[in-house]
Amino acid sequence: MTKKQIIIIHILFWVVFIIRSSMYFNYDNLQFELTFWGEAAEKKVFRFYTFVFAGLSMVVFYLNYFYVIPTFIGSKKFGRILFGVLLIFAIFIGLRYFVEEYLLNVLYGFTNYNPILPTSFYIFDNLYFASLSIIPSITIWFIVHFVQSQKEKTEVIALKTEAEINFLKSQVNPHFIFNTMNNIYYLVYQKSDLALPAIEKLSQLMRYVTYDSQEKTVALSAEIAYIESYIELECMRIEGQKHIVFNKDVEQPLTQIPPLLLLPFVENAFKHGKVTDVNQPYILSIVQKKNTLVFESTNAVNTYQKDQQKGIGVANIEKRLALYFPNRHQITIQQTESTYFCKLTIEL
Structure with a gap:
C-alpha cells in the first residue's frame, strides 16, 4: 500500500x-x-x-x-x-x-x-x-x-526466487564454457583447420551468454539461433558424417522465454550420446503454438565413450522450471540402453 x-x-x-x-x-x-x-x-x-x-x-x-x-x-x-x-x-x-x-x-x-x-x-x-x-x-x-x-x-520471495535463478544461471555458463573449451582443446590438439572457426563461433556464443543471458527473458528465435550455433560448434569436433534433424515450427518467434532454458538437453545429447549413426539420428524438435512450447530431443546413447562425470544440466533445468513455471510445465525423460528421449511442455 x-x-x-x-x-x-x-x-x-x-x-x-x-x-x-x-x-x-x-x-x-x-x-x-x-x-x-x-x-x-x-x-x-x-x-x-x-x-x-x-x-x-x-x-x-x-x-x-x-x-x-x-x-x-x-x-x-x-x-x-x-x-x-x-x-x-x-x-x-x-x-x-x-x-x-x-x-x-x-x-x-x-x-x-x-x-x-x-x-x-x-x-x-x-x-x-x-x-x-x-x-x-x-x-x-x-x-x-x-x-x-x-x-x-x-518482495522477499521474489528476491529469493531471483537470487536462486541467477545462481542456477551462473551454473549454466561455466558448465557451457567448460564443455566448449574441451571441444576446442581437442581440435587444437588434432591440429584441425576447424580450430580457428571454432574459436570464432565460441566468441559469438559467449556474447549471447555474457549479455543476452543476463536478461530475464529472451526471444524464442534468439534461443533457437543459439542452439543452432552450439550444434555447429559441436559438429566441428566430431569426426565422420553427422546425422542431425532439427525441426522448428514456431508461430511467434518473439515469444519470450528464460535464456539458456533448453540448452542443457542439447548439451547432454552431445556429451552422452552420438550423432553419427545414420540409422538413429539425433532428432531435435521445437514447436510453439499459441501459449504452448514443446521441446523434444531423441538421441542414441554412446555406450562406448560415455562421459562418466556427472553433469548439472538436467538437474539445473528442473530447478529453473520449478521457479519460472510452477505448475505450468511437464518434463518426461525416458532412457533405454540405446536411446535417450526427453520431452518438455511449457504453458507460457
Missing part, C-alpha cells in the same frame, strides 16, 4: 467522522441537521463541541496509531495489549474531561455534561465516544500493516 493510498484512507475516514459527529437532532422539526448550518448552526455551542470533540478524537487517534498500537498492541502479549487499550481509553476520557468539564468551566462558565451526573456515568458514556476514534485507528493500522507485510513477504 502506497503512502498516497494511506493518506486517502485517513482523509475519507475523517470526512465521514466529522460529518457523523456534527449531526444534531432538531426536536422542533424532528429531523437531523448538521451543526454547520440550519437552525442548529445558530446554537454556536453545538458547533463548539463538535470542533472540540473532533480535535480530541484526532489527537487520540494518532497517539494511538503512532505510539500505543506499535508499542503495546503490536507486542502480541496479552498483558501489554490490555494495558495499551486501557491506556488509550483513559487518555481520551481524561483529555475530554479536562477540556470540556474543567477548562471550559474556568474560561466560559459552562460544561458539556450536567455537573450533578456521577463520575461513573461520565466514564461509561465516554467509553462509547472514545471507541469512535480508537477502534477505527486500530482497524486502519492493522489493515495498512497487514497489506504492507504481505507486500514485503512477496
